[in-house]
Amino acid sequence: MSTISGASRDQREVAVDGFSSGGPDISLTELFRAVARKYPSRVAVTAEDGEFTYQEIDARSDVIAGELIAAGVTPGNHVGLCVARESGMVAGLLAVLKCGAAYVPMDADHPAERLRWTLRDSGAAAVVTSSDLALAVAGSEVRTVRLDLLPADGPPRAELPPPRGTDPAYVIYTSGSTGEPKGVPIGHRQVVRLFSGTRDWFGFGPDDVWTVFHSAAFDFSVWEIWGALLHGGRLVVVPRDVARSPASFHELLCAERVTVLNQTPSSFRRLAAADARAPRSPAHLRTVVLGGERLDPTALRDWIARHGDDRPRLVNMYGITEATVHASYRRVLRADLDAEGPSPIGVPLPDLTFHVRGPDGEPVPDGQPGELYIEGPGVASGYLGRTELTRERFSSDGAAHRVLRTGDRVVRLGDGQYGYLGRTDDQIKIRGFRVEPGEVEALLTGHPAVASAAVLPRDYGEDDVRLIAYVVPAGTAANGAYEKLVGELRDLAGTLPAHLRPSAYERLDALPLTPHGKTDRAALLALAGNGHRPAGRADLPAHGPAAPHATTQERITAIWRTVLDVEDVAPDADFFDLGGTSLTLLRMFEQVNAAFGTDLDITVLIEGATVGSLASHVDAAAAPDATRPRTEEHE
Structure with a gap:
């Protein structure tokens, strides 16, 4: 196993219990090494392929890192990570960081074309994958390191240069309004300060058991993975099929004695319903962190009626990828169930500052809605290779740290807390994923038989939000021709991740326009019944129940x-x-x-x-x- 150059062992040991003590150049890799030295025999990862101690994960990631270096990976490179939900996901991302590179997580369920595009756009020097997934990234012209072809341990094949805290740790892609996703590079230091700044609120430690429920391509996973590994806890990698089943996931929480759970509100709503039917409760849960989308506290009423609001604690954390996962903290209490007003997101993290500004960019008084700007060391430097977009969303403004224009509407309340109101633009959240309708619209209008298209959300109730595409065919098209077009558009949308694919395609003769000639999305929402259609579309016959003696x-x-x-x-x-x-x-x-x-x-x-x-x-x-x-x- 390779050794760490730089600060002394004593400094690293202190860093395990106090993240800031290692200084601004402390890296995730060094912190993990310190934890592995302190708890070598503790189980670090539980997954379908077995249980692995900190020492074993450390040694395995050394081997993978050595293979990456032999493949030409150097400090500052980007390396794709396209792996199944197993222990290799954790060992792989650690290995990338040990090379001084940044990992680019890719969801193995995404279409192959999307995966290859991500590798090209990120300029990846290599990709960590497995033999069964290698075909999905074939033709991307990057070297592959296949986990299943490597030994579980052994000496690294090359010297492992220690990364610095200022180096990028990962690049996560979010939906882009221009038709292409945009990469957000985040550094080691930004992740470390996320946990050092919140430690007094949570008190995470080596006895905690975390789940990594979310895809590595969703930044909620950063909180899940490093929350366990930086504190000596155990990380349970949730299998894909279990993550899709609230009942199975609930049973896993009980069986693995999970203490820290992280969920989007829509996922937690289904889990809470499964909990109400289950024969036993996840009694070891002490903290549930909700994030990724707007929280309606009333949806927690049944859960709190059964479990109370103290154990587990319910915490709502507003966040955005560009500000390193989470940006605020708010305990959710029983009293919130009857409170009216905006979704409560609490107070900024200790090292962040929230600014609420009006359309003119000037501050607005408390109680008046405005756009949220976030300032602080958690803010990213910008978007990968997107100079103009970076200039639009990021600035210094003479401040000590970068300032991010979020596009979110909030209000500062009289008690210093903040409430979330929605977006200032067309961006929406679906199951925690950010969706820019422009990305889907650009794909659809690329079809020669489509004159124009607009994509909007439709809420079918119970957090079931789906994308609806409004399509104006080029020229006239008979019904049969339009049905054929819809089939072709569905095939086109198959190149997008599942959360970006429209569920329905509705034909219009023309899109409604504003006086300025832009698509009138408010008018389209009105056509769809104000965007809330839990009972079915008005243009279809009512879907009645089956006959009494139906098969x-x-x-x-x-x-x-x-x-x-x-x-x-x-x-x-x-x-x-x-x-x-x-x-x-x-x-x-x-x-x-x-x-x-x-x-x-x-x-x-x-x-x-x-x-x-x-x-x-x-x-x-x-x-x-x-x-x-x-x-x-x-x-």
């Missing part, structure tokens, strides 16, 4: 028509091809289980989400014994 398949079809808000559902049509989302899938399963008195989990559809497949599972679950024959419709 299993007919009853499930009726549920799908209502939940998906579509007229026709073929037995072999895929749920997601019909416009479903991961959250819609959960809603559908809740209704199916309620209708049939079953307790099926979404994992039964792992091989394909169709009415026919689900009907066979419902019949099997409802049968008095395993020998009961299936109904004729499924033969």
Whole structure:
């Protein structure tokens, strides 16, 4: 195992218990090394492929780092990270940092074209992956280091240069209004101060068990991964299928004795519903951190009724990728359930300053809404390779630190706390992901048969927000021609991550325009029923229940028509091809289980989400014994 140059062992040991003591140049890698020395035999990572101690993860990441250096990776490079939800995700990102490089996390579920684009745009020198995922990044002209072909431990193949705290640690991509995502580089120092600044609020330590629930490409994972590793805690890597199932995830929380949980409000709402039905509770939970999207405290009413507001503590943290994950802190208490007003986001982190400004850029008084500007050492330097966009969103303004223009509307309340009101632009949040409609619109209008298009959110209730594309065909198009066009647009959207794909495509003769000639999004929302359509589209017949003596398949079809808000559902049509989302899938399963008195989990559809497949599972679950024959419709 390689040694650390630079500060002494004593300094590093102190840094384990006090992040700031290592000085501004302390790096995540050095802090991790110090933790690994202090707790070598403690389990660092629990994953599907086993449990690994700090010493084992440290040694394994050394081997991967040596392989990266042998592949030509040098300090300052960017390295892609495209791996499954296993221990290799943690060892891989540590290895990249040990080379002095920054990791570029990529969601292995994203389309191959998107993955290759990310590698090109980031200028990645290499990519850490595995043999089963290597095909997805093939043709990207970067060297691959395949985790499954490397030994678990052994001496590194090259000297590992220690990174500095000022070096970039990762580059995470967010949706871009110009049609392309934008990369946000964040440094070691910015992540370290995130935890040193919040330690008095949370008191994280070596006895904590964390889950990494989110994709590594979502910056909430930065908080999850480093929150465990920098404090000597245990990190439980949640398998993909478990993350998709609230019931399975709830059972994991109980079985692994998780103490620190991090969720978007929409995900936590489903988890809370599973908790209400579960035979046992996650009794070891002491802290639940909510973030990534707007919190409505009233959605926590049932949870607090069962568990109270003290253990676990519920904390709402407003954040933005450009300000290093989290920027504010707010305990959520029982009294908040009956409070009116904006979503409470609390106070800025200790080293950040919030400025609320009007359209003229001047400060506004307390109680008056304005746009939030964040100042402090957590703010990124800008966007990777996007000079003009960086100039628009980032400035110094004579301040000691960078200032970020967030695009979020907030209000400073009389008690010094802040409330979140929404966006000043078209950007939206879907299941925690930032979505710039312009990115999707640019893709759709690239089709030669599309004259113009607009993409807006539609709320179907229970946090089920989906994207709707309004399309104006080029020239005249008969219904059959438009249906063909929609099929081609769905294929085009298949090159986007799932959260960016429209669920429906509605034809218009022309987009409504403002007096300035821009798309009138307010008018489009009015066409869609003010953006809230939980009961189905008005332009389709009402989706009534199935007939009293309907077959299993007919009853499930009726549920799908209502939940998906579509007229026709073929037995072999895929749920997601019909416009479903991961959250819609959960809603559908809740209704199916309620209708049939079953307790099926979404994992039964792992091989394909169709009415026919689900009907066979419902019949099997409802049968008095395993020998009961299936109904004729499924033969």
